[in-house]
Structure formats: C-alpha cells, structure tokens
Amino acid sequence: MILRFLAGIVKYLVRLFLPCKVFGNHKREKKACLYLGNHVSGYDTVMFYLWTKGAMPCVMYKKELEKVWPLNWIFRDFRAIPVSRGDADISSVKITLERLSQRHNVLITPEGHRNTAHNCLLPFRKGAALYALKSQAPIRLFYIWEKTKTFRKNYMIIGDEFTLDQFYGRSITKALLQEVTDFLQAKMDELRKQLNAILVKKGKKHRKYTKKELKQLYIEYGDRADEVIANTFIMDVPEVASQSADGVDLIDATCEGGSQDI
Numbered sequence: 001m002i003l004r005f006l007a008g009i010v011k012y013l014v015r016l017f018l019p020c021k022v023f024g025n026h027k028r029e030k031k032a033c034l035y036l037g038n039h040v041s042g043y044d045t046v047m048f049y050l051w052t053k054g055a056m057p058c059v060m061y062k063k064e065l066e067k068v069w070p071l072n073w074i075f076r077d078f079r080a081i082p083v084s085r086g087d088a089d090i091s092s093v094k095i096t097l098e099r100l101s102q103r104h105n106v107l108i109t110p111e112g113h114r115n116t117a118h119n120c121l122l123p124f125r126k127g128a129a130l131y132a133l134k135s136q137a138p139i140r141l142f143y144i145w146e147k148t149k150t151f152r153k154n155y156m157i158i159g160d161e162f163t164l165d166q167f168y169g170r171s172i173t174k175a176l177l178q179e180v181t182d183f184l185q186a187k188m189d190e191l192r193k194q195l196n197a198i199l200v201k202k203g204k205k206h207r208k209y210t211k212k213e214l215k216q217l218y219i220e221y222g223d224r225a226d227e228v229i230a231n232t233f234i235m236d237v238p239e240v241a242s243q244s245a246d247g248v249d250l251i252d253a254t255c256e257g258g259s260q261d262i
C-alpha cells in the first residue's frame with residue numbers, strides 16, 4: 001500500500017527522464033480490464049504506468065524472482081502475478097482471473113519476450129486470449145513505437161475499449177484460442193499502423209539499430225532479417241495507402257514476426 005502511494009507521487013518526477021507523447025485516451029478506469037501491449041524493452045510496464053492515469057496495473061513477472069528481496073516485497077505490494085515460464089502454470093491463470101474479478105487492471109505482453117525489431121510484432125501467445133475469454137473482461141490495446149530510451153521522446157498509442165462478444169458462448173478449445181489470438185494480433189497491428197501514419201505525417205522515423213540489436217535481429221529472424229531491417233525505416237518505404245475503419249489513411253511497412261517463443 002505504501003509503495004503504491006509513493007509510486008503515484010514519484011511517477012511525475014520519473015516522467016522527466018522518460019518523456020513520451022501519448023495518442024488516444026490515457027485514462028484508465030478502476031475496473032476489470034485487460035491491457036495488452038507490444039514488448040520492446042524492460043521499461044514497457046513503467047512507460048505504460050507513467051503515461052496513463054490510474055493505479056498501477058497488475059503485471060506478470062518470472063516466479064523465480066520471488067526469492068529476491070526486495071523484489072518479492074515490491075511485487076506483492078503491487079499485486080503482481082508470478083508466472084513459471086515453460087510450464088502450464090495453472091496458478092498464474094487463477095491469480096490473473098482473481099485480479100480481474102477484484103476489478104483490477106491487468107497488463108499482459110502477448111509476444112512473450114522482447115522484440116528487437118522496431119516495426120513489427122512477434123507471434124502472440126495464447127494466454128491473453130484465455131484470460132479474455134474466461135473473464136469476459138473488456139480489453140484495451142497499446143503500442144509503443146520503439147525501444148524506450150531515457151531523455152529521448154518516446155511515442156505510444158492506446159486504443160479504444162472492446163470486448164470479445166462474438167466469441168463468447170463457445171467451448172474454449174485450442175482452435176478457438178488460436179482464432180482469438182489471431183484476432184487480437186490483427187487489432188494490435190492496426191494500432192501499429194495508426195501510430196505509423198500519425199508519426200509519418202509528423203516527419204518522424206525510427207532510430208538506427210545498434211550493432212548488438214542487428215546481431216539479435218539476425219538470430220531472431222534468420223533469412224528475413226534484411227527485410228525486417230529495411231522495413232524499419234518507414235520514411236523510406238513506398239507509401240501503400242489503405243483505409244481504416246475511421247477513414248484514416250495508413251502507411252504501412254508490413255512484416256511478420258518470426259521468432260520462436262522462449
């Protein structure tokens with residue numbers, strides 16, 4: 001409780017080190033809601049909390065960190081959710097659904113691990129679809145433009161709330177989970193395109209990759225690495241106009257994530 005109170009005060013100071021321009025409604029209501037975002041750095045959760053209005057959302061962390069003090073104390077105070085990677089962790093599913101039933105915001109990054117590429121998504125895991133179907137909680141998506149850097153302008157877009165009404169009432173099978181996962185990834189990709197369109201009009205473009213990042217891209221994407229790297233610089237990509245639901249022209253440098261889950 002004390003940590004949550006202090007975090008609400010300190011966040012305004014930390015914003016000075018992690019500036020960000022947010023597009024979309026940044027206010028979070030005190031109710032059950034699943035927030036799903038891309039995973040570009042270890043600061044994703046911090047950035048989301050700093051630049052949205054509301055209590056710290058319940059986030060997931062590696063269960064082995066429970067043995068590390070004071071992290072275990074911090075995670076408990078923030079109602080974080082321990083997850084055992086690589087296992088069918090029934091405990092984390094129960095805790096997540098419990099947090100939602102208690103009207104908390106829960107934040108999940110469905111990609112599962114950090115994506116080095118600036119401008120594409122890795123394949124989503126099915127966990128977010130499972131939580132959404134079982135809880136029937138509303139969902140909001142957010143997309144961070146690229147890896148967060150201190151003392152440099154960052155960009156984030158937050159989508160409108162929606163539910164999965166069209167999928168409710170069906171038995172939760174692997175096929176349904178994959179269908180919902182594909183649906184959520186397509187919605188996230190639309191959000192990515194919207195942010196690209198906004199920033200292209202403002203003359204923004206992604207920074208260049210570091211040597212370390214380039215090496216990681218070739219490990220993650222293999223034969224497609226050159227294509228992914230080329231598509232990163234959206235200002236240099238031929239404009240392909242498409243029409244979104246609200247009539248915004250989208251300029252898209254499309255690429256598909258190809259890394260294996262770890």
